[in-house]
Amino acid sequence: MKKVYSRIESIKGNVISVRATDVAYGELAQVTTRFGVSLAEVNRLSDDIVSLQVFAGGRGISTGDEVRFLGNPMRVAFGDELMGRIFTGSGEPRDKGPALHENLIPIGGPSVNPVNRIIPREMIRTGIPMIDLFNTLVKSQKLPIFSVSGEPYNELLARIAMQAEVDLIVLGGMGLKYDDYLFFKDTLEEGGSLQKTIMFVHTAADPVVECLMVPDIALAVAERFALKGLNVLVLLTDMTNFADAMKEIAITQEQVPSNRGYPGDLYSQLASRYEKAVDFADSGSITILAVTTMPGDDVTHPVPDNTGYITEGQFYLKGGRIEPFGSLSRLKQQVNGKTRADHRAIMDGMIKLFAAYRDTLEKKSMGFQMSAWDQKLLKYGDLFEKEMMDLSVNIPLEGALDKGWEILAACFEPQETGLQTKLIDQFWPKKV
Amino acid sequence: MTNTTGAVTGVNGNMVSVRVKGAVSMNEVAFIIVAGKHLKAEIIRVQGDTVQTQVFEMTKGIRVGDPVEFSGEMLAVELGPGLLGKIYDGLQNPLPEVAKQTGYFLEPGVYLEALTRSTKWAWTPVASAGARVERADVLGTVPEAAFVHQVMVPFTMFDTYTVKSIKPAGEYTITEEVAVLEDGAGKSFPVTMMFEWPVKRAIDCYAERLKPVEPMVTKNRIIDTFFPVAKGGTYCIPGPFGAGKTVLQQVTSRNADVDIVIIAACGERAGEVVETLKEFPELIDPRTGKSLMERTIIVCNTSSMPVAAREASVYTAVTMAEYYRQMGLDVLLLADSTSRWAQAMREMSGRLEEIPGEEAFPAYLESVIAGFYERAGIVRLRDGRTGSVTIGGTVSPAGGNFEEPVTQATLKVVGAFHGLSRERSDARKYPAIHPLESWSKYRGLMAVDSVAWAHRYLERGAEVGQMMKVVGEEGTSIDDFLWYLKSELLDAVYLQQNSFDVVDASVSPERQQAMFSRIVRVLGSSFDFKDKDAARSWFNQLRQRYLDINGIEWDTDAFRKADADIKAFIDERVTGLDKKAARIIESLE
Ligand SMILES: Nc1ncnc2c1ncn2[C@@H]1O[C@H](COP(=O)(O)OP(=O)(O)OP(=O)(O)O)[C@@H](O)[C@H]1O
Numbered sequence A: 001m002k003k004v005y006s007r008i009e010s011i012k013g014n015v016i017s018v019r020a021t022d023v024a025y026g027e028l029a030q031v032t033t034r035f036g037v038s039l040a041e042v043n044r045l046s047d048d049i050v051s052l053q054v055f056a057g058g059r060g061i062s063t064g065d066e067v068r069f070l071g072n073p074m075r076v077a078f079g080d081e082l083m084g085r086i087f088t089g090s091g092e093p094r095d096k097g098p099a100l101h102e103n104l105i106p107i108g109g110p111s112v113n114p115v116n117r118i119i120p121r122e123m124i125r126t127g128i129p130m131i132d133l134f135n136t137l138v139k140s141q142k143l144p145i146f147s148v149s150g151e152p153y154n155e156l157l158a159r160i161a162m163q164a165e166v167d168l169i170v171l172g173g174m175g176l177k178y179d180d181y182l183f184f185k186d187t188l189e190e191g192g193s194l195q196k197t198i199m200f201v202h203t204a205a206d207p208v209v210e211c212l213m214v215p216d217i218a219l220a221v222a223e224r225f226a227l228k229g230l231n232v233l234v235l236l237t238d239m240t241n242f243a244d245a246m247k248e249i250a251i252t253q254e255q256v257p258s259n260r261g262y263p264g265d266l267y268s269q270l271a272s273r274y275e276k277a278v279d280f281a282d283s284g285s286i287t288i289l290a291v292t293t294m295p296g297d298d299v300t301h302p303v304p305d306n307t308g309y310i311t312e313g314q315f316y317l318k319g320g321r322i323e324p325f326g327s328l329s330r331l332k333q334q335v336n337g338k339t340r341a342d343h344r345a346i347m348d349g350m351i352k353l354f355a356a357y358r359d360t361l362e363k364k365s366m367g368f369q370m371s372a373w374d375q376k377l378l379k380y381g382d383l384f385e386k387e388m389m390d391l392s393v394n395i396p397l398e399g400a401l402d403k404g405w406e407i408l409a410a411c412f413e414p415q416e417t418g419l420q421t422k423l424i425d426q427f428w429p430k431k432v
Numbered sequence B: 001m002t003n004t005t006g007a008v009t010g011v012n013g014n015m016v017s018v019r020v021k022g023a024v025s026m027n028e029v030a031f032i033i034v035a036g037k038h039l040k041a042e043i044i045r046v047q048g049d050t051v052q053t054q055v056f057e058m059t060k061g062i063r064v065g066d067p068v069e070f071s072g073e074m075l076a077v078e079l080g081p082g083l084l085g086k087i088y089d090g091l092q093n094p095l096p097e098v099a100k101q102t103g104y105f106l107e108p109g110v111y112l113e114a115l116t117r118s119t120k121w122a123w124t125p126v127a128s129a130g131a132r133v134e135r136a137d138v139l140g141t142v143p144e145a146a147f148v149h150q151v152m153v154p155f156t157m158f159d160t161y162t163v164k165s166i167k168p169a170g171e172y173t174i175t176e177e178v179a180v181l182e183d184g185a186g187k188s189f190p191v192t193m194m195f196e197w198p199v200k201r202a203i204d205c206y207a208e209r210l211k212p213v214e215p216m217v218t219k220n221r222i223i224d225t226f227f228p229v230a231k232g233g234t235y236c237i238p239g240p241f242g243a244g245k246t247v248l249q250q251v252t253s254r255n256a257d258v259d260i261v262i263i264a265a266c267g268e269r270a271g272e273v274v275e276t277l278k279e280f281p282e283l284i285d286p287r288t289g290k291s292l293m294e295r296t297i298i299v300c301n302t303s304s305m306p307v308a309a310r311e312a313s314v315y316t317a318v319t320m321a322e323y324y325r326q327m328g329l330d331v332l333l334l335a336d337s338t339s340r341w342a343q344a345m346r347e348m349s350g351r352l353e354e355i356p357g358e359e360a361f362p363a364y365l366e367s368v369i370a371g372f373y374e375r376a377g378i379v380r381l382r383d384g385r386t387g388s389v390t391i392g393g394t395v396s397p398a399g400g401n402f403e404e405p406v407t408q409a410t411l412k413v414v415g416a417f418h419g420l421s422r423e424r425s426d427a428r429k430y431p432a433i434h435p436l437e438s439w440s441k442y443r444g445l446m447a448v449d450s451v452a453w454a455h456r457y458l459e460r461g462a463e464v465g466q467m468m469k470v471v472g473e474e475g476t477s478i479d480d481f482l483w484y485l486k487s488e489l490l491d492a493v494y495l496q497q498n499s500f501d502v503v504d505a506s507v508s509p510e511r512q513q514a515m516f517s518r519i520v521r522v523l524g525s526s527f528d529f530k531d532k533d534a535a536r537s538w539f540n541q542l543r544q545r546y547l548d549i550n551g552i553e554w555d556t557d558a559f560r561k562a563d564a565d566i567k568a569f570i571d572e573r574v575t576g577l578d579k580k581a582a583r584i585i586e587s588l589e
C-alpha cells in the first residue's frame, strides 16, 4: 500500500511539492482537495522533495491536502471499447460512457528504431486538389496546418478526416473551444465516422496541465492500434496551445526561457510527439495532421518555426484557402510519380503559371501596363483560384488533373504552358 | 567498474544527481541501475560528494536512492576494422543489431558491441619483431571494403615499445591478440585489432597539421566554383526550415570526392536517415566500384531519441573520422544539424542552472563549437602520408535569422559559409545557396580572380533587378537590362543544379571548367539586340539550350553536338568579347 502524505510544502502555479521517499520520476499521484480529486505527475525529485504538476491546477489547494502516490506512471486504457468514445486530457470519460481501467498502457514510450522504418509509399486521398494534386499527403507523414486564428482550420481537419480512407481517427484536442469540440463531434457523427474515432479532448475551460497529456495519450493509443495493423490518422489541434501549456509550467518552475518565454527544449518536446508518425513494415501506420496557429501570422514565431524544422512540410492556410506558396509536402515525390503520367507535370506547370499570375497582379497593382500575356495570366489565376484553390472544391485526383487541363486550355495555347509535347498530345482537351 | 559507489539524490529531466562514495572523474561514464536495467550516464559536474550526470536514456522510473555504478572510463568508442557500412546511434550502439534484439522500439539500457566480434579479418603483419614503435605506428593491415585498414598501436599507449612478437599472416578476429608490445620497463602488452578512445578528446597522433589547400570536390557547381571547400577544411550550411540543407548534404554524401563519408544525423528526422539507409547499399561508388554504403558510416541520433546521446553523437562521429584519417585517408563528416547539438547543450546547461548567455545558450557555446570544428584538418602523418577530416555542418537558426548565437559562433570558425535563403528555395532555385551572401576562404577549381569576375555579374544583375522593381522594365536601359539577363542566365544554368537529374546531380571538375568557360564567354560578350524583348527572348532560348545540355552525359556525341549547336547559336549574335573574359577562357582551355 502506498503512503499518503498530508503536508504540502510548497504551491507554485500548478506545481506542488511534498516530502516523500521511494517515489519514481514520472510517477502519478492523487491529490485530494475540497474541490475533488485530481491526478498529479512527478516532474522533479531532489532528495526527499518531490515536485508534482497537478492536472487540475494549483488553485485552491491547501497545504493540508492529501497526496497519495499511485506507484505507476501515467497510463491509458487500451482496447476496441475505445472506439467511438470521448475522453478528457487525463483519460476520463467526457461522454456518458463508463470509465475504462482495463488493459492500461504507458504513454510517452520509446521511439521507433530508425532502421525499422520504411520509405513512405502510399498516398492518402483527401478530395482536395490543393493537397492531392499539388502537395500530396502520404501515409505516415507528419504535417501541420499553419494558420492564423480565425481561419477554418478545424473544418479543414474534419474534412480531411472524413474523406481520408483510414481505419481509425484519433483526435487530440488541446485548448479547444467548446464550440469546436461540438463541431468535431457533430461532423464525425453526421458523416458516420464517429464509430471509428477516439477523441481525447482538452477544452479551453479545462485545467492547463491536462492539455500537456493529450498528444501523448492520443499517440500511445494510436501506436497500439497501428501495431495491430490499423492505419491511424491522428489529428492534433492546436499544438500552439500545447506549447503554451509547456511554457506555463516551465516558467512556474523557473526554467530559463530560450525564446519568447518558451523553454529551451521546445524542439525536442514537439519532435518526440511528431516523430511518432510511422509506417510499420508489416503492420499499420500513424499519420499525424496537426494545427499550429501562428500568433500574429508570424511563421518565425517559436512554435511554427520549431514545428517547421520537425515536420515533413506544412499546409499554409490563408484567406480560407491552402496557399500554393509556403505549402509543401516533402514526401509528395515518393508517391506522385505513380499516380498518373501527367501528375508531376501538371503540378509543376500550373504552379509556375500561378507564380507568373501573382507577378502580374503585382505589376497591375503598381499601375504597369498589362500585355496580352498578362491578360491571359489574369484569366488563368482567376480560374485557378475558383476551381482549384477554393476549399469547397471536392474532386478526386484524376478529376482535378482533368480540370487542370481544362483550365489551361481555356486560357493558353498548348506551347505557352511549358508542358512536354508528349503530354500535351495525350491530355490537351480536344475542341468540340 | 570501479569501487566507487553512489546513490541517486535527484532527478530533473535527463539530469540525475548522485551522491558518491569514492573517487570519480569528470566525463566518466556511470550506470544508474533501475529495475535491473543499467542506464548509461555521463558525469558532467562534480561538487563535493555530489555529481550531476546526464543520462543517455529516458529518466522515467528513476527513484531517489537507486544505486549507481562507475566505470572509471570516459565516454569512448570502439575503433578497429568493421566500422564502415555500420549504422550507429549517438553512443555507437549498432542499430540493426539492436533491432534484432528489441524489435520496433529502442528499449532503454540495451548497449551492444559496436564492432562485430565474430568477423575474421585477413591480417598481414607490417611491423617485425624487435621494431621500436609508438602510438599509431602500423603493426599490420587488413582489407576493409575498398581500403587497406591499418591496425595501429593503440592511441592510448603513450610510451615507446618494442615489438616482442607479431602474428603471421592469417585470419583473426578483432579480439584475438595480433602482437605483443613491451615497454622500457619490460612490461608486456598484448594488442588486438581494436581499442577504445574517449570521444571528447581529439586524436592527435600526427606529425603536423597542414593548411587546407586542395579542393574537396563536391560535384556541385555553385560550391566547387564559387564557394569551394578544401580537404581538411570546415564549412557550414545555415538555412531556414525546408530550404534544402538536408538534401544538399545528401547529395554531397553521395558525390564528394573523398574516401570515407560519415553522416551524423543529429536530432533531425528519422525518415531522412531511412532514405540514405535504404538507398546507399544500392548505389555504386564510381571511385571504388563497390556500394556507397561501404564507404559510409551513419551515426544517427534523431530528434525523438534521448537528448544527451545527441550531444555525444557528433563526437562519436568525429572520433571515427579522425581514426580513418590516421590511415592516410580523406574523410568527410557531415553533421545535420549542429543546432540540435547546441540545443542539447542548452537543455543541460539550464538544468545545471548555469548563468545563461544569449537565447539561453551556455556561455561556453562558442568555445565548444570552435573545439568541434577544430577537429577537422589535413595532417601529415609521421610516415609522410597525409590524411584529412573535412567537416560540414548544417545550422538551423531560429526563425531563419542568421544573427542567432549558433550561426554566429559557427561563422567565426568555419572556412566557408553556404547560406541558404528562403527567397531562393521558395522560388525553387536549388541548391538555395545565396550567391551574394555566401563566402569561402578556400581556393576552388578556378582561379580566384576569374570567379570574382563572374561574381561581379551576379552583384550587378541583382542591383539592376532591384532597380527594375521600382522603375519597371520601361525605365531600364538596355545595357543594364543585359547585365540583368546575363546574371539570370549564370544563376539559372550554372548556380542552380538539379539534384534529382542523374546527370546534372554530379558535375565533374572537368565539366565544370568547360561549362564555366562557356558561360564566361556569354557574360563577357557584347550583343546587338534591337530591343529588350528581343534580348529577353534570345536569352530565354539560350537558357533552355543550356538546361538541356546540363542533362546530357559528358563526353558523348550527343553532348558534343549540343555544345556545337549552342556555340553556333551564340556566334550568330555576338559582336565582341571583353578582354578579361578572353583571358579567363584562355586560362581554362
Ligand atoms: N536540390 C533540390 N532540388 C529539388 N528540391 C529540393 C532541393 N533541395 C530541397 N528541395 C525540396 O525542399 C524540401 C526540403 O528540403 P530539405 O529537407 O533539405 O530542407 P532542410 O533545410 O533540411 O529543412 P529542415 O531544416 O526542416 O530539415 C525537400 O523535401 C524538397 O522537396
Ligand SMILES: [Mg+2]
Binding pocket: B245, B246, B247, B268, B336
Ligand atoms: Mg533538414
